[in-house]
Amino acid sequence: MIPTWYGITAFMLIVYIALDGRNFGAGMLHWLVARTPEERRQVIAAIGPLWTWHEVWLVGFGGTVLTVFPKLLASAFAGYYLALFLILWCLILRGISLEVGGHINDRMWQGFWDFVFVVASALLAILFGAAAGNMARGVPLASDGTFSMAFFTDFTTRGYVGLLDWYTVSVALFAAVALAAHGGTYLTLKTEGAVHDRSARYSRVLWASVAPLMLVISVESGIVRPDLLGHATHNPLWWLGLIVICAAAIALGSGLATRNEMRSFVASNLILGAMLATGAAAIFPVALHSTLAPENSLTAYYVAAGPKSLAYAAIWWPIGFAFAAAYFVFVSRRYAGKVNVSRENQGFY
Amino acid sequence: MDETLFWNRIQFAFTIVFHYLFPQLTMGLAWFLVYWKWRALRVGDEKYNQAVRFWGKIFGLNFAVGVVTGIPMEFQFGTNWAGFSKYAGGVIGQTLAMEGMFAFFLESAFIGVLIFGERRLGPRLHFVAALAVAVGSWTSAYFIIVTNAFMQHPVGYQLEADRSLGIASLGAYLLNPWAWVQFAHNQTAALVTGSFVVAALGAFYTLRGLHPMQARLYLRGGTLMGLIASLLAAFPTGDQQAKMVGKHQPVTLAAMEGRFVGGPMAGEAVIGQPNVAARRLDNPIEVPGALSFLAYGHFGTFVHGLEDFPKDQWPDNIELLYYSFHLMVTLGTIFILLMGYATFQRWRGRLESTNWLLWVLMLSLPFPYIANTLGWMTAELGRQPWLIYGLFRTSEGYSKVVSSGDTVFTLIGFVGLYLVLGLLFLGLVGREISHGPAEEALSAKHPEEPHEELSP
Numbered sequence: 001m002i003p004t005w006y007g008i009t010a011f012m013l014i015v016y017i018a019l020d021g022r023n024f025g026a027g028m029l030h031w032l033v034a035r036t037p038e039e040r041r042q043v044i045a046a047i048g049p050l051w052t053w054h055e056v057w058l059v060g061f062g063g064t065v066l067t068v069f070p071k072l073l074a075s076a077f078a079g080y081y082l083a084l085f086l087i088l089w090c091l092i093l094r095g096i097s098l099e100v101g102g103h104i105n106d107r108m109w110q111g112f113w114d115f116v117f118v119v120a121s122a123l124l125a126i127l128f129g130a131a132a133g134n135m136a137r138g139v140p141l142a143s144d145g146t147f148s149m150a151f152f153t154d155f156t157t158r159g160y161v162g163l164l165d166w167y168t169v170s171v172a173l174f175a176a177v178a179l180a181a182h183g184g185t186y187l188t189l190k191t192e193g194a195v196h197d198r199s200a201r202y203s204r205v206l207w208a209s210v211a212p213l214m215l216v217i218s219v220e221s222g223i224v225r226p227d228l229l230g231h232a233t234h235n236p237l238w239w240l241g242l243i244v245i246c247a248a249a250i251a252l253g254s255g256l257a258t259r260n261e262m263r264s265f266v267a268s269n270l271i272l273g274a275m276l277a278t279g280a281a282a283i284f285p286v287a288l289h290s291t292l293a294p295e296n297s298l299t300a301y302y303v304a305a306g307p308k309s310l311a312y313a314a315i316w317w318p319i320g321f322a323f324a325a326a327y328f329v330f331v332s333r334r335y336a337g338k339v340n341v342s343r344e345n346q347g348f349y
Numbered sequence: 350m351d352e353t354l355f356w357n358r359i360q361f362a363f364t365i366v367f368h369y370l371f372p373q374l375t376m377g378l379a380w381f382l383v384y385w386k387w388r389a390l391r392v393g394d395e396k397y398n399q400a401v402r403f404w405g406k407i408f409g410l411n412f413a414v415g416v417v418t419g420i421p422m423e424f425q426f427g428t429n430w431a432g433f434s435k436y437a438g439g440v441i442g443q444t445l446a447m448e449g450m451f452a453f454f455l456e457s458a459f460i461g462v463l464i465f466g467e468r469r470l471g472p473r474l475h476f477v478a479a480l481a482v483a484v485g486s487w488t489s490a491y492f493i494i495v496t497n498a499f500m501q502h503p504v505g506y507q508l509e510a511d512r513s514l515g516i517a518s519l520g521a522y523l524l525n526p527w528a529w530v531q532f533a534h535n536q537t538a539a540l541v542t543g544s545f546v547v548a549a550l551g552a553f554y555t556l557r558g559l560h561p562m563q564a565r566l567y568l569r570g571g572t573l574m575g576l577i578a579s580l581l582a583a584f585p586t587g588d589q590q591a592k593m594v595g596k597h598q599p600v601t602l603a604a605m606e607g608r609f610v611g612g613p614m615a616g617e618a619v620i621g622q623p624n625v626a627a628r629r630l631d632n633p634i635e636v637p638g639a640l641s642f643l644a645y646g647h648f649g650t651f652v653h654g655l656e657d658f659p660k661d662q663w664p665d666n667i668e669l670l671y672y673s674f675h676l677m678v679t680l681g682t683i684f685i686l687l688m689g690y691a692t693f694q695r696w697r698g699r700l701e702s703t704n705w706l707l708w709v710l711m712l713s714l715p716f717p718y719i720a721n722t723l724g725w726m727t728a729e730l731g732r733q734p735w736l737i738y739g740l741f742r743t744s745e746g747y748s749k750v751v752s753s754g755d756t757v758f759t760l761i762g763f764v765g766l767y768l769v770l771g772l773l774f775l776g777l778v779g780r781e782i783s784h785g786p787a788e789e790a791l792s793a794k795h796p797e798e799p800h801e802e803l804s805p
Contacts, residue, residue, distance in 0.1 A: 049461035052416050056453040062423050063446025070438020070513065077427025077434075078748035084428055085421075085759045089766060092417040096770065099413040103777055146431075148750040305439030306515030308507070313443060315519075320450025327458040334462065 001310055003284070005068045006300045008317065010280040012064055016057035017128065017276060018182075018269045023047045023054060024128075025183015027094065027121020028176065030114060033187060033198040037107065038341065040114055045339040046190040048098050053331060055091065060324075067313050071145065072287050072303035079139055079147040080131070083163050087127050094120040122176065129175025133168030136279060137161065137224050138289030141296040157224045161291050167224045174213050178272065181206035185252075185268040189261040192338050203264075204256055211249070214275070225289075232282035241278035244270055356756040357429045357747040362729075363760065364421055366722055367767045371415035373721050376490060376536065377543020377578075378408055379483035381570065382463070386476040396562050401479070402467070403563070403786035404547075407778055409464040414774050416457075418767070429756065433736055433746035439515040440506050440522065441496045448492035456485030490539075491532055498528035500737050501728065502597050514740075530593050531728070534586035537578050538724060541684060542717040544575035545710075548691070550782065552710040555701055563786045569695060572710070576688035583681050588643065594731065595644035598738065600658040601731035604667045605674040606640055607633075608654045615640040615652035623671045628656065661734070670730040677723035680716055687713065 026047050034040040065073045077084060093116050101113030140160050141147045152162035164172075184203030188196055222229055232238040248270035255264030283289065287303055290296035304310065382401050389397035423445055426434050434442075459481040467475045499506075505521030506514045516522055548571025554564035595602045602608075607623035607630040608615065616635030624631045638648035645652070655663055664670050691710060694700045701707075732738055736746040 049465060052413070052457040052460065053454070055416065055420065056449055056457050059420060059423055059453055060446060060449035062427070063442055063449050065442075066426060066434060066438045067442030067446050068439075070442060071435050073427045073438060073442075074431035074435035074748075077424065078429075078431035078750050081428050081748070081751045081755050082759070084424060085762065088421045088424060089762060091420060092766060092770070095413060095417040096773070099410070100773060100777060103410075103780070146750045148752075305442075306507075306509035306513070308517065309439035309443070309515040312516050312519040313446070316443075316447055317450070320447065320454075324450060324454045327454050331458050334466075 001307070001314070002300050002304050005304065005310060005313075006280070006284055006287070009061065009065050009068065010277065012057060012061040014273045014276045014280075016054070016061055018272050019054040019057055020051070021125070021128075021179045021272060022183050022186040023051055023094075024121045024125040025179040025181065026187050027117050027183070028125060028180045029184055029187065029199065029202055030118050030121070033184070033202060034195050037110060039193075039195050040110070041102065041341050042191050042193075042195050042339055043187060044098060044101060044117075045341050046187060048102075050331065050335065051095055051098055053327075055095070058091075060320075064313075064317070068305055068310055069287065069300065069303045070305055072298055072300075075141070075145050075147065075298060075303075076139075076288055079149055080134070080163070081148075082151065083127060083131065087124065087131075090120045090124045090127065094124060125176045125179045126172045129172035129179075130163060130168045132175060132276070132279065133171030134163065135288070136171070136221055136228075136283065137165075137167055138291040138297070140292050141288060141290035141298065142292065143296050145296070145298055145302075147290075158291055167220055170220060171217060174210075174217050177206055177213060178210050178275075181210055182268045182272055185261075185265050189265045190339050200256075200259075207252060207256065207268075228282050232278070235281045235284065238278050238281040241274045241281055244274035245278070248274060351744060353751070353753040353756065354744055354747050356753050356760060357751075358743070360429060360756055360760040360763065361425060364418070364425065364763055364767075366725075367763075367771070368415065368418040368422055369721065369725065370718055371411050371418065372486065372490070373539045373542045373718070374411050374546060375408065375415055376483075376486045376539040377541070378404060378411070378546070379479070379486050379543075380540065381543060381547055381574070382408065382479045383476070383483050384570075385566075386472075386479045390472055390476055396566060398467075398472075399786050400563060400566055401475075403781075405464050406781050409460070410774060410777055410781075412456075412460055414770060418770070421763070429748055429751065430736075430746050431748035431750070433741070435513060436741055436746070437499075437514045437737060439509070439513060441499060443516060443519065443522070444492040444496045444499075448489050452485045452489035452492060456482050456489065459485070487536065490536060491528070494532045494535060495523055495525060495528045497728070498525045498531055500735075501531070501732055502527040502593075503737050503740055514737075527593055527597070530586065530589045534582065534590045535724070537581040537586050538717070538721050540574060540578035541582055542721060544571045544578055544688075545684075545713060545717045547571035548575055548688075549711045549714040552707040553782070554785070556704070556707050556711065560785050565701065568700060568707075568710075572688055572691040572695060572700065575684070576692045579681065579684040579688050583685060587678075587681065592644060592646075595652075598731065599653045600655065600662050601664060601670075602644060603653050603655045603658070604664045604670050605727065605731060607667070607671045608640070608652065609656055611652060611654035611657045613641065613649050613651045614638045615644075615650075617643060618675070623668050625667050664731055664733045666730050666733065670727060673723045673726040673730060677720050677727060680720040680723070684717065684720070 026043055030040065030043050034043045062073070097113040097117035097120065101110055101117065104110075137157050138161075139147045139149055150162045152164040153160055155162075155165045157165050157167050181203055184199045184206055187199035188203055191199060248267045252264055252267035252271060255261070255267055285299045285301060286297045287300050288298040382404060385397040385400045385404075388394065389401070426438075426441075426445070459478045462470060462478040463475070463482050466478065470478070499522065502525060504525050505516060505518040507517035509515045547567045551564045551567030551569075551571055554560045555568060591602070594605070603611070606615075607618060607621060609628040609630070614637060616637045617639035618630055619634045619636060621630040621633035621635075641650040641652050642648045644650070655667075687709065691700060691706060694703050694706060734742055734744070736743040
């Protein structure tokens with residue numbers, strides 16, 4: 001039961017990162033791939049109507065973690081206090097920039113909200129990346145299962161670590177590059193004309209740099225958590241994740257080479273998802289690792305809610321997920337194909 | 350009060366009050382959109398579609414601000430109230446997650462269709478989208494109210510081995526009698542907000558002589574719905590809610606009424622200022638026996654005073670609780686009178702020509718928002734000093750590892766950000782209002798062109 005819930009919550013977070021990550025990526029590339037106001041509206045229209053749908057996955061993830069791993073949520077959210085509020089504020093600014101930017105057809109107005117959109121998207125990619133780095137490296141959990149962490153301490157990865165150190169910063173930068181590549185792949189799929197061509201060029205360059213960076217991050221992870229690799233190799237799901245990464249990389253390469261935009265985009269999602277999944281599989285059953293003492297680490301078994309609460313959640317979760325999957329099909333069909341920005345309909349998105 | 354606890358409470362109060370300004374309009378307005386869409390389908394009158402198109406823009410802006418201010422609410426359970434999450438997450442997490450899975454996915458999948466999809470999907474699916482968003486927003490409210498009802502009147506739980514709370518019966522938890530009453534009261538109150546906003550805009554356009562067809566529709570729909578919803582908010586839902594408080598939180602009822610000494614034939618204070626230090630109500634004007642009757646159904650029933658309870662169980666801000674409750678009741682009464690009179694004038698055919706009434710309807714726009722906020726302040730202040738009534742104190746619930754400096758920092762951040770958000774919202778809605786509803790058919794200009802649409 002508990003490994004399943006660990007998998008389900010990890011899955012929900014992965015879906016959120018894959019869905020909203022494309023928006024962060026598109027945001028980071030916004031100024032690079034779209035130069036004129038018309039081109040910028042193409043980018044906004046490609047992600048505009050769906051950002052609330054994507055953010056709901058984050059809400060669903062938060063609620064599910066609170067239900068099945070209440071002690072994990074209590075410890076992690078309070079410990080990551082300032083970082084989480086930065087994420088929340090960036091999410092607010094990102095959503096608002098998308099929502100109000102198209103309301104007034106004015107260069108200054110739209111230029112300002114484009115700026116907010118770009119900065120918030122870049123910060124979100126970096127902050128989520130730093131959060132992933134923190135999950136891998138661990139946090140200074142005390143024996144009572146709580147921690148409180150500064151933004152940075154001495155930039156080392158042992159003992160009383162901060163949110164940012166050399167390792168988490170490099171993971172954050174890697175996340176920014178990978179999500180930008182993901183967003184570029186998405187924009188290639190959704191746009192036409194100059195935006196499409198520039199997106200295709202950027203996504204090829206970015207994906208080409210993701211491969212060596214992934215190697216660097218893997219080596220760094222081995223240095224920071226030497227215990228992880230030996231532990232991970234005993235988990236068949238970790239191996240499965242590696243195979244998916246390799247297969248998706250091949251699919252992505254062929255998709256980019258043959259300009260099969262749908263194949264590239266599906267592969268891009270799979271690579272991101274599988275990278276995060278191997279990370280989750282590698283640390284299991286630990287949900288939050290302690291940099292102070294291994295025995296302080298919070299395992300999924302320790303942080304789980306009572307058996308009856310888990311059993312009830314196992315009833316409604318699949319039903320809710322079935323609904324979500326049905327909406328996913330509806331939304332995908334509804335918004336399939338290239339975006340169409342008609343000049344007559346100024347205003348929304 | 351502990352300083353850290355104080356700042357955590359202020360931050361939650363500020364962010365939730367600001368957030369709830371938006372969902373209450375979403376939930377109230379959604380059924381107007383459904384009704385107009387349905388009328389447009391049935392009678393084919395274009396004015397109903399114009400109304401949906403116009404209000405859809407305001408609805409979309411309102412919805413977006415509701416979404417972005419809502420996500421911090423869920424996160425604050427972990428960031429600021431870790432003690433509470435650790436203790437009760439296995440219970441309250443169920444409904445918070447269900448809200449996302451069953452309500453938000455539905456709403457957010459259809460909101461884009463509702464606002465941008467009319468041309469591509471046609472009238473029937475557009476109606477379905479309006480219905481889906483309305484149902485989604487009300488479902489979401491139910492899950493949140495179940496969560497709050499558990500904090501007011503915990504049911505269906507059990508104590509786990511690690512002394513935290515778990516679910517004993519999901520059915521009992523979801524069907525908490527408190528939740529039914531609170532949901533009914535809260536949703537009628539949201540309809541009051543929606544009705545007043547629609548009526549106020551109708552009054553505004555009528556006074557300025559603009560968009561007469563649309564203004565008439567808003568004014569008539571808003572005042573009729575406003576009367577129905579205001580009546581329902583008072584009776585039976587408000588009445589039942591007060592009886593629920595009297596039954597399960599007698600000390601809260603005493604504090605709401607500023608009643609320090611218990612006794613039979615309890616009077617209902619119409620005016621008076623609670624003087625907690627002297628333990629009495631100053632300058633009271635009371636209706637004798639009314640409180641006994643309202644709370645328990647008989648004029649003679651004994652109603653407890655605060656002094657019948659140990660002081661550590663008293664709500665910690667009796668003054669604010671007293672005024673919140675009394676002002677809410679006063680406003681609710683005025684709403685019934687105002688909307689009743691407006692409906693009477695409509696029956697006489699004078700609604701559009703009674704100038705002073707139009708002014709009052711227009712200027713009363715903020716008051717349902719105030720009344721809704723006061724209602725929630727009554728519920729939440731009345732629950733103190735408990736986070737979960739009778740089980741878990743608020744002082745145990747906040748995150749002990751977060752310093753008050755961090756909380757003040759994030760509070761200041763929210764105040765600044767929400768000030769900008771609020772101004773932006775008002776500015777953009779004002780712009781839509783000054784543009785007004787377009788009183789022509791959607792595709793009248795180019796009927797032969799293919800139905801292209803902006804969003805993909």
